[in-house]
Amino acid sequence: MSGVLGIAFVIVGFAAMFLMFHLWGYPFDKVTKQSAAPKLWMFVHRLLGYVFVALYVVMMWKMVPRLWEYQVEFPARTAIHIVVGFTVGFLLLVKIAIMRFFRHFEEWMPVLGTSIMLGTVILAGLSLPFVFP
Numbered sequence: 001m002s003g004v005l006g007i008a009f010v011i012v013g014f015a016a017m018f019l020m021f022h023l024w025g026y027p028f029d030k031v032t033k034q035s036a037a038p039k040l041w042m043f044v045h046r047l048l049g050y051v052f053v054a055l056y057v058v059m060m061w062k063m064v065p066r067l068w069e070y071q072v073e074f075p076a077r078t079a080i081h082i083v084v085g086f087t088v089g090f091l092l093l094v095k096i097a098i099m100r101f102f103r104h105f106e107e108w109m110p111v112l113g114t115s116i117m118l119g120t121v122i123l124a125g126l127s128l129p130f131v132f133p
Helices: 002-025 039-069 076-100 103-131
Strands: none
Touching: 002 039, 002 103, 039 076, 076 103
């Protein structure tokens, strides 16, 4: 189950990131704070973002309790997976905070989105080869 969620996480993340790259190419009116991007694709990007966050929450819900099953120190791969996983969560919180409350930092969205996707790819690279032998 975790493997399927991980693959879905990567696919949804890539779709959202590449759609973000496309949508940021449209002109943006700073006075009205409106993009000339098609509304449908803006909605699709937002929907992909919600699905991405939902997948992250479901995976954390499943994985965090497993941390207490370890009786000894974490292996290196597991430790890196934990750190990158929490980093992706932190970046998601920052991105959501900017979109909801701190719109004056909006120009950071492509950097945050790309950083979140980098973390997602690292997470998948650390785990998926061992899920599907």
